[in-house]
Amino acid sequence: MPVTETTPPVIEIRDLHKAYGALEVLKGVDMVAEKGEVVSLIGSSGSGKSTLLRCANLLEDSQQGEIRFEGEPVLWHGTGLGRRPGDHKQLIRIRTNLSMVFQQFNLWAHMTILENVIEAPVTVLKRDRHEAEALGRELLAKVGIGDKCDAYPAQLSGGQQQRAAIARALAMEPKALLFDEPTSALDPELEQEVVKVIKALAQEGRTMLLVTHDMRLAADVSDHVVFLHQGKIEEEGPPESLFGNPQTERLQQFLSHSQ
Ligand code: ADP
Ligand code: MG
Numbered sequence: 001m002p003v004t005e006t007t008p009p010v011i012e013i014r015d016l017h018k019a020y021g022a023l024e025v026l027k028g029v030d031m032v033a034e035k036g037e038v039v040s041l042i043g044s045s046g047s048g049k050s051t052l053l054r055c056a057n058l059l060e061d062s063q064q065g066e067i068r069f070e071g072e073p074v075l076w077h078g079t080g081l082g083r084r085p086g087d088h089k090q091l092i093r094i095r096t097n098l099s100m101v102f103q104q105f106n107l108w109a110h111m112t113i114l115e116n117v118i119e120a121p122v123t124v125l126k127r128d129r130h131e132a133e134a135l136g137r138e139l140l141a142k143v144g145i146g147d148k149c150d151a152y153p154a155q156l157s158g159g160q161q162q163r164a165a166i167a168r169a170l171a172m173e174p175k176a177l178l179f180d181e182p183t184s185a186l187d188p189e190l191e192q193e194v195v196k197v198i199k200a201l202a203q204e205g206r207t208m209l210l211v212t213h214d215m216r217l218a219a220d221v222s223d224h225v226v227f228l229h230q231g232k233i234e235e236e237g238p239p240e241s242l243f244g245n246p247q248t249e250r251l252q253q254f255l256s257h258s259q
Contacts, residue, residue: 008071
């Protein structure tokens with residue numbers, strides 16, 4: 001479907017506030033990912049990047065603000081997530097549609113790679129097991145580990161495990177992929193295998209939110225880059241201006257330390 005002005009953003013976050021007890025982590029953050037857009041989130045450790053991603057797919061409750069998924073409000077404050085009647089269905093819908101890839105892969109150690117990939121489609125989406133397996137094999141081939149279907153996570157390199165985790169996220173047929181530092185746990189040579197997959201997904205026109213320490217990756221794949229500093233957006237824009245002509249001293253400093 002072509003993107004038109006009437007297509008609502010896949011994810012829209014407005015004035016989001018999140019605190020852990022007295023610690024204010026997000027202090028009024030706005031972020032929008034249009035369909036087909038790659039938005040990267042950069043910033044120092046502790047600036048709130050993971051918290052923002054976790055709030056976006058409702059893994060975390062928040063105190064104030066608005067989150068919309070395809071134009072529809074999905075957030076209620078004060079009740080605790082999943083505690084209102086009907087919330088549980090909503091949570092599942094959001095989490096399956098905004099599929100997350102974590103730094104530490106989080107594969108289930110006691111399951112084969114293919115079982116890891118088909119588990120949620122079969123149990124949560126109630127997909128037919130044979131169809132889920134066929135799609136799972138296809139996705140594992142797509143990320144370059146089609147020969148690892150029957151292996152266990154411990155038998156794979158970190159780069160292979162992360163690619164399996166990406167296949168698992170894709171198996172939910174999500175509307176957007178959320179990556180939280182997907183290459184940080186990897187040795188540089190394995191990092192590139194995963195970078196290649198992320199670039200291919202960006203080229204396919206997938207909607208993605210990408211938290212990364214890899215400025216080259218962010219510059220290569222992003223339509224929009226957001227620099228978070230102490231829970232606030234300090235600067236944002238297209239990668240060319242953010243990386244090529246940073247305006248704020250904080251971003252200039254951050255970039256000088258991360259290159
Ligand atoms: P980033 O991903 O940018 O490194 P995080 O979102 O993980 O930052 O963390 C932002 C801040 O929130 C940090 O100060 C961190 O210690 C704190 N924090 C994160 N998760 C929790 C939690 N579950 N409980 C309390 N504090 C947390
Ligand atoms: Mg983080």
